[in-house]
Amino acid sequence: MEWETVIGLEVHAQLQTTSKIFSGAATRYGSEPNTQACAVDLALPGVLPVMNREAARMAVKFGLAIGARINQRSVFARKNYFYPDLPKGYQISQFELPVVGLGQLTIEVNGEEKVIGITRAHLEEDAGKSLHEDFHGMSGIDLNRAGTPLLEIVSEPDMRSPEEAVAYLKKLHELVRYLEICDGNMQEGSFRCDANVSVRPKGQKEFGTRAELKNINSFRFVEKAINYEIERQIDVIEGGGKVVQETRLYDSAKDVTRSMRSKEEANDYRYFPDPDLPPLVLDDAFVEETRATLPELPDAKRERFQKEYELSHYDAGVLTATREMADFFESVVKHAGGGAKVAANWVMGDFSAFLNKDGVEIANAPINAEMLAGLIKRLQDNTISGKIAKEVFEAMWAGEGDADTVIEKRGLKQITDSGAIETVIDQILADNPDQVQQYRDGKEKVFGFFVGQAMKATQGKANPAQLNELLKEKLKG
Template structure:
């Protein structure tokens, strides 16, 4: 980066909207499921017809508290909703029911890891609100259509402090937040379907300055990668304007992922007047200590906790631990494997290696993997006992177990794959290999010790992979001394 850009510090705050995985909407029994024909998940309450009354979804509050506790937030015990008044075609009531001055979760933080290290990002709040509907602009050349299926679906809005300083940090933050909501099973985190959405408030200032620059909000980013790219594009745009003597205008911009550029949507010179006032049709609700304690007790082991345990207790590298904890189902599978074997590093290598490769090739997730954790652990034990090599286990035995799950020892025996650890059987093969390569033997004795792998490879080839590699190495070393 040139000196022009390195003079500046980037300041970013993210607003993440996550749709909660409740069966019904926030204030009525209409289905909150994704999809469905347009305007089929609606009722008089969703439409805000006169005489209808909203009723609070208890499960939505539970999910918000769950997320808040996982993010180390303070839980607000006395809550109420407010009306946020603004007009938009897909907002059927003409206002949105949201939390304003009393968010259900305050403060807190999220831990992220980048190439620069691990640090915490401060949160401002997590609050509950209902979603708006959706405008469809591609159904007709002359008209835009309105689909209200999404209207009223429960959301949490997760607002960070302006505590991020690069596109890489924003990428790490969103990746961690998505992983967290999936672990908690409060949101599916699918940005492509709109169930997790992000707006970025971006500003720049000279390094050393404590005054925030004029912020620009960037919207309409449908992937974590797009958020990172949009931030990088916007930071460059702002610095270029300042360096050319211009002034940053507070505005909302939209990001076009196809072109990698943004364009202005509207100016935000002054704050919008949403005319907030307490929602008159919903009573305030109080959260008891017992209710919060029950939710806290129900929290699963979270990535932070698992990574610490895997590195400190099981001796995995942080990288290996993070790969295992990338999603909850993989971590759960790994947990079951290590209940049946104490070879933790080998278990990690198998789950993140051959198992993950097969899943990627098949386009499946680990819940669809046909080999049970107990059988995979038995295969790991078979390799550790020296009865088969890792190569044979991964290339021959595991595929056989996938095709027809069964005991790996039985499969290895049936396919005649058990390693030969009888020195009387391996020694003649070693003599044959050394006789075949007299020049290589001389070179090895002359100091080219790397040739050992050639000799081992040839022995394995002639033995059809059945020679015990460890015994082969020992016998070769003895033969090559003479």
């Protein structure tokens, strides 16, 4: 039988506020345990939550970016369950009236566009962290993360393959970073994903029973976890069994999903409106002020890059993958006064490769946009060849100064004086009469040998086009 997969994703994005959603404790990652957990976060008696305006603004910003309805009146509710890293015994979340209503995101898979619905996005607080290393048979609790604002973004069950799920997740990741509402760091858990997966016979309208996969903390694991789960569910059904609705944990070491039986019973969260928090009401001015802070969004930027810089769809996609990369590219072009295609190749090529190699961000790279533009200018005015440019680039990266300084200091200026190049060629032809004869006998492959010798003699500084032309001329005899 042919099966169809149905996938919906729930993404938790930690909002980049400096303080918590309902308390004035800091949200910095990696601080000493419990040094950023105040009385409100610890749920000490008598405390009351006070909502962070910035968290509301970020949620609205996201809603506007996905063309969603903004619910200007939304309500916080208590989601009740017991776990040691949740001191209150409930999580403040939104249930019936989330701040962001129905919106959408367009993804691209194998060159085809597809619209994925976003059911809702709601504000809630994060829980603390439980550490199960050996504390004499006890668990250690760090509540620094408790109360960090989260935006939970729930998609419609619109995805039909793991590839679509990954494309959606990447698009969402790109968007929240463009909006500067989430740093997107999956290792540190600021961008987390749960996947609802089910299968059904192709053509069937009703959804199959779904399993919820948790603990998927990388794009690669999303694909692997869903793939495993699809096969598992098909095996169950084809073996005559029934898929059980349950929460399953992805184990990346073994590449399997495992049932979390303990979660079963707890699914009755007994939501009710939080009496400590009256409704969140955002007036038109708040929404419009927020709209004014929206940056150019990835899709629009991609389109503009193709038009304005005459870049391919692919190149524009790579360059606009992050706002930092896009801004850097535009700054290089501006400083170089053109040469967009060359700039694109450098930014996507060597520059990105060196960033990866050294694990640095654009902001901390040893080469800034002005320096890279300086290099491109020297390439375009023929001061240096493409090959030499790589050497200059490496020297700049190593901190030897800007392009002109490196070219000057290392004496890398290209030789464009025909007379000088001719002198070099004459010497080489005189030193290698056998190869000259071979060439003249029709063995044209020997041409490369002469180019190599000439480049060696000039330390690669001979202008390649001129060298080729003059060499051909001289070899004719």
